[in-house]
Amino acid sequence: MKSLVTMSRRGALTLLVAAASVLGVSAQNVQINGAGATFPNPIYSKWFAEYNKLHPTVAINYQSIGSGAGIRQITNQTVFFGATDGPMTNDQLQGAPGKILHFPTVLGAVVPIYNIEGVNQELKFTGPALADIFLGKITKWNDPAIAKANPGVNLPATDITVAHRSDGSGTSYIWVDFLAKVSPEWKQRVGVATSVNWPTGVGAKGNEGVSGLVKQTPGAIGYVELIYALQNKISYGSVQNAAGEFVKASVQAVTAAAAVAAKSMPKDFRVSITNAPGQGVYPVSSFTWLLLYENPKDKAQAKIFVEFLKWALTDGQKFATELGYAPLPEEVVKLEMAVIPQIKL
Amino acid sequence: MNLDFRRRVLSAAVTGFCGLSILLALIPLGLIFFFVISQGIRALNFEFFTNMPQPVGEPGGGMANAIVGSLIVTGIGAIFAIPVGILCGVYAAEYAGSRLASAVRFAADTLNGVPSIVIGVFIYSLVVLPIRQFTAVAGGVALGVMMIPIIARSTEELLLLVPSGLREASLALGATRGRAMFSVILPAAFPGIVTGIMLALARIAGETAPLLFTALNNRFFSTRLDQPISTLTVQVYTYANSPYEDWHRQAWAGALVLVSIVLLCSLFARVATRRLERLQVGR
Amino acid sequence: MSSTRLPFRLGGDLSFRIFTGFFALLLIVIVVAIGAELWRNSLLSIQKFGFNFWATRIWDPVAGEFGALPFIWGTLYSAILALVLSTPVALGIAVFLSEMAPGWARQPLVFLTELLAAIPSIVYGVWGAFVLAPWVRSLQVHMPDALRATPFFSGPPLGYGMLAAGLILSVMVIPYSASVAREVLKAVPLAQREAAYALGATRWEAIRAALFFARTGIVGAVMLGFGRALGETMAVTMVIGNNPQVSWSLNAPQYTMAAVIANEFTEAADDLYLNALVEIGLVLFAITLVINMCSRLLIMSMTRSPKAKVQAEAPVLPEPKAA
Numbered sequence: 037m038k039s040l041v042t043m044s045r046r047g048a049l050t051l052l053v054a055a056a057s058v059l060g061v062s063a064q065n066v067q068i069n070g071a072g073a074t075f076p077n078p079i080y081s082k083w084f085a086e087y088n089k090l091h092p093t094v095a096i097n098y099q100s101i102g103s104g105a106g107i108r109q110i111t112n113q114t115v116f117f118g119a120t121d122g123p124m125t126n127d128q129l130q131g132a133p134g135k136i137l138h139f140p141t142v143l144g145a146v147v148p149i150y151n152i153e154g155v156n157q158e159l160k161f162t163g164p165a166l167a168d169i170f171l172g173k174i175t176k177w178n179d180p181a182i183a184k185a186n187p188g189v190n191l192p193a194t195d196i197t198v199a200h201r202s203d204g205s206g207t208s209y210i211w212v213d214f215l216a217k218v219s220p221e222w223k224q225r226v227g228v229a230t231s232v233n234w235p236t237g238v239g240a241k242g243n244e245g246v247s248g249l250v251k252q253t254p255g256a257i258g259y260v261e262l263i264y265a266l267q268n269k270i271s272y273g274s275v276q277n278a279a280g281e282f283v284k285a286s287v288q289a290v291t292a293a294a295a296v297a298a299k300s301m302p303k304d305f306r307v308s309i310t311n312a313p314g315q316g317v318y319p320v321s322s323f324t325w326l327l328l329y330e331n332p333k334d335k336a337q338a339k340i341f342v343e344f345l346k347w348a349l350t351d352g353q354k355f356a357t358e359l360g361y362a363p364l365p366e367e368v369v370k371l372e373m374a375v376i377p378q379i380k381l
Numbered sequence: 382m383n384l385d386f387r388r389r390v391l392s393a394a395v396t397g398f399c400g401l402s403i404l405l406a407l408i409p410l411g412l413i414f415f416f417v418i419s420q421g422i423r424a425l426n427f428e429f430f431t432n433m434p435q436p437v438g439e440p441g442g443g444m445a446n447a448i449v450g451s452l453i454v455t456g457i458g459a460i461f462a463i464p465v466g467i468l469c470g471v472y473a474a475e476y477a478g479s480r481l482a483s484a485v486r487f488a489a490d491t492l493n494g495v496p497s498i499v500i501g502v503f504i505y506s507l508v509v510l511p512i513r514q515f516t517a518v519a520g521g522v523a524l525g526v527m528m529i530p531i532i533a534r535s536t537e538e539l540l541l542l543v544p545s546g547l548r549e550a551s552l553a554l555g556a557t558r559g560r561a562m563f564s565v566i567l568p569a570a571f572p573g574i575v576t577g578i579m580l581a582l583a584r585i586a587g588e589t590a591p592l593l594f595t596a597l598n599n600r601f602f603s604t605r606l607d608q609p610i611s612t613l614t615v616q617v618y619t620y621a622n623s624p625y626e627d628w629h630r631q632a633w634a635g636a637l638v639l640v641s642i643v644l645l646c647s648l649f650a651r652v653a654t655r656r657l658e659r660l661q662v663g664r
Numbered sequence: 665m666s667s668t669r670l671p672f673r674l675g676g677d678l679s680f681r682i683f684t685g686f687f688a689l690l691l692i693v694i695v696v697a698i699g700a701e702l703w704r705n706s707l708l709s710i711q712k713f714g715f716n717f718w719a720t721r722i723w724d725p726v727a728g729e730f731g732a733l734p735f736i737w738g739t740l741y742s743a744i745l746a747l748v749l750s751t752p753v754a755l756g757i758a759v760f761l762s763e764m765a766p767g768w769a770r771q772p773l774v775f776l777t778e779l780l781a782a783i784p785s786i787v788y789g790v791w792g793a794f795v796l797a798p799w800v801r802s803l804q805v806h807m808p809d810a811l812r813a814t815p816f817f818s819g820p821p822l823g824y825g826m827l828a829a830g831l832i833l834s835v836m837v838i839p840y841s842a843s844v845a846r847e848v849l850k851a852v853p854l855a856q857r858e859a860a861y862a863l864g865a866t867r868w869e870a871i872r873a874a875l876f877f878a879r880t881g882i883v884g885a886v887m888l889g890f891g892r893a894l895g896e897t898m899a900v901t902m903v904i905g906n907n908p909q910v911s912w913s914l915n916a917p918q919y920t921m922a923a924v925i926a927n928e929f930t931e932a933a934d935d936l937y938l939n940a941l942v943e944i945g946l947v948l949f950a951i952t953l954v955i956n957m958c959s960r961l962l963i964m965s966m967t968r969s970p971k972a973k974v975q976a977e978a979p980v981l982p983e984p985k986a987a
């Protein structure tokens with residue numbers, strides 16, 4: 037008998053909640069919508085879930101539809117905040133109805149992955165060699181440019197199959213940004229953008245597609261975010277940095293790249309840290325940014341989001357490493373905290 | 382006789398080919414199902430159906446909100462598309478010779494060929510941009526627009542195949558064209574029309590692109606029509622593109638649930654129409 | 665019962681026509697609106713490139729040079745390949761299910777073929793990338809050199825390419841063509857077939873007579889499948905290799921219009937790029953229009969011959985009671 041009462045009470049409560057949610061009468065729940073880059077999606081989803089645990093009335097809904105889409109949506113004001121792996125250009129900023137601020141949140145790295153039959157060792161790549169591979173100038177694995185950096189490795193005469201992203205992406209942006217810095221030919225012939233006219237290779241969709249393609253095609257080379265290589269246990273090589281060292285991507289090496297940039301950080305935080313100078317720096321690293329209006333229309337949401345942002349830049353950083361991201365260096369966080377009061381609440 | 386023999390061999394060969402065709406269709410079906418099931422079954426548990434998405438690494442993540450959201454968005458699409466589609470088909474069949482009917486047929490075939498992402502972008506500029514808000518309704522409308530041509534064309538084809546004797550008999554009894562259509566001819570073609578609706582539902586059930594710019598997605602449970610809403614397809618897509626095994630398995634489980642829902646609806650519709658078929662006189 | 669004293673029925677035929685006509689008009693308005701929106705959002709690109717857009721092979725977002733030719737090629741090639749592969753199979757299935765299948769097997773088999781349509785395109789895509797493409801690759805690796813020398817099979821064996829795309833599209837298209845063809849064949853009056861058998865036809869010849877009777881419906885079924893193949897996005901982009909090149913080779917990675925829009929739309933942040941992508945959508949729209957017109961002319965020519973006209977207008981004999 038008791039269970040019947042409990043059941044009916046629970047049933048009535050469920051009905052009430054359902055009715056309330058359908059009618060939109062929620063208990064002061066604030067939902068803030070944002071969209072943008074796919075790269076930081078795992079850490080952002082962790083942050084928003086953790087923040088929701090701390091502040092149960094705040095539901096921040098982030099959707100990873102791509103950096104360009106994030107920029108477009110924030111410009112169109114269909115979302116409250118955007119996220120991007122590649123900073124907005126001056127033209128894009130001018131096209132927005134108000135001033136948009138960039139806030140770096142975490143750091144990530146892009147690594148070269150490869151699949152060569154018979155080669156289990158870790159390969160070393162110089163910047164120019166990578167550029168020439170992706171330009172289609174180096175076509176075989178035993179090319180002297182690759183062999184020189186890898187003495188003692190028995191490289192076969194297999195053809196190189198280049199795998200790149202078919203969809204526009206921040207990961208591509210970071211990769212070609214690096215290639216353009218180490219190869220004037222790349223910079224002139226191909227350029228830097230989230231989507232480029234790849235001189236050669238096969239396009240795969242998403243980091244998943246590239247890693248899948250490389251895993252299945254003997255002789256393939258591609259680029260993916262560090263987290264993908266780690267999670268899928270794909271072998272990735274080390275890349276030569278501006279100081280001449282061959283560095284394998286790691287959290288410390290990526291944070292080191294950002295620390296260097298902190299010294300000459302522009303006021304709006306729009307900076308590229310690929311091929312950063314210094315020791316122990318991983319050269320294919322990048323910030324990822326959140327985009328906010330300086331003068332947001334919805335003040336209530338703005339107040340709440342600013343609190344979240346402060347949390348993310350301090351307490352939130354401790355979640356970064358376990359998910360494969362590098363936390364922001366102290367200097368950068370300090371600079372950002374100084375800019376946050378600019379947001380007109 | 383030589384000619385006779387050749388004709389019979391040809392007939393046997395064709396019969397064999399038809400049997401082979403069924404196998405050719407069933408082989409990929411079996412392979413795909415095996416693939417999806419083997420990938421997704423590990424993540425399919427009770428929590429999957431009742432929990433909300435969790436950040437990666439935390440156990441017990443589910444897709445409850447996505448399942449409910451998909452049903453809502455598909456429902457909106459169906460409410461919008463079924464009457465429009467059927468009535469278009471009715472017009473095209475009844476006034477088959479008129480110019481408007483030719484235009485409708487043409488329009489339906491064209492709409493059928495428009496890629497789903499273009500429809501998503503279209504609805505985005507029509508419904509989302511003016512109110513600066515991603516909504517579940519926008520997603521439903523996008524899906525509905527995709528369903529209309531399939532329903533319209535199959536309705537029209539089926540109506541044209543109803544024996545004209547049926548139509549003439551009801552007209553002779555004094556029915557208006559409208560009454561003849563709605564009381565006699567449509568019910569006669571009903572099973573085929575339901576097939577058309579099922580095809581349309583199956584078509585949109587797996588669509589991601591039209592929802593990306595209209596309903597967006599929602600990590601939280603929401604049934605509000607004026608807010609972004611979670612759907613199975615977009616959630617599966619997002620998880621499939623992530624680096625985490627756990628999320629991949631959930632993506633497969635989600636795909637499995639999706640296919641099962643469509644299967645069940647299709648089965649249900651089939652059983653229902655067979656009952657109706659038996660009730661109809663002369664069938 | 666109509667009790668009006670007017671010379672025509674007011675509450676009847678006219679309002680029925682207006683009512684259903686309204687919805688017919690709505691569909692047309694939707695399609696025109698899509699075309700108009702596509703046009704409006706691609707003006708920048710149209711103004712810059714003009715008709716050269718259709719003939720240029722370059723697709724360079726950084727330099728701002730855009731051309732649609734590789735995508736037009738890839739879309740038509742993959743869709744036609746899919747049609748060639750799927751139509752015989754779809755018709756075979758339709759014939760099998762309506763003529764040959766034993767009664768107990770009919771419903772389950774119908775159900776199973778329609779199940780192919782229920783699989784989401786992203787599932788097709790991932791299955792294609794992880795199962796089909798490697799299988800195609802092993803096929804290509806073991807291909808005899810004589811075939812490899814032809815322009816249809818040149819190029820390194822990657823698995824990803826036109827062949828994989830054509831195969832997966834044909835599987836996706838089969839349920840649509842087969843379902844409509846089956847419904848159409850089911851409705852061919854028994855009298856037609858019985859007349860054929862009475863004249864001494866073999867099974868195939870009787871089926872051929874039924875197919876001929878239902879030919880306009882079958883063309884409609886094939887067109888439905890073709891439209892599906894033209895617009896399919898997700899599955900194609902995961903197996904076709906996404907390389908904008910024009911090639912006859914089935915081994916070569918190529919690109920389709922729907923795939924490039926899906927891949928690059930979310931990231932296209934500058935206006936010209938966006939307009940170029942929308943113009944690709946417009947080109948696809950235009951091509952669909954043209955193909956529809958051609959199929960319509962085809963159907964018209966099929967029913968224009970006097971013999972066909974007589975057949976189409978002949979009174980249908982009542983169905984015999986035993987069914």
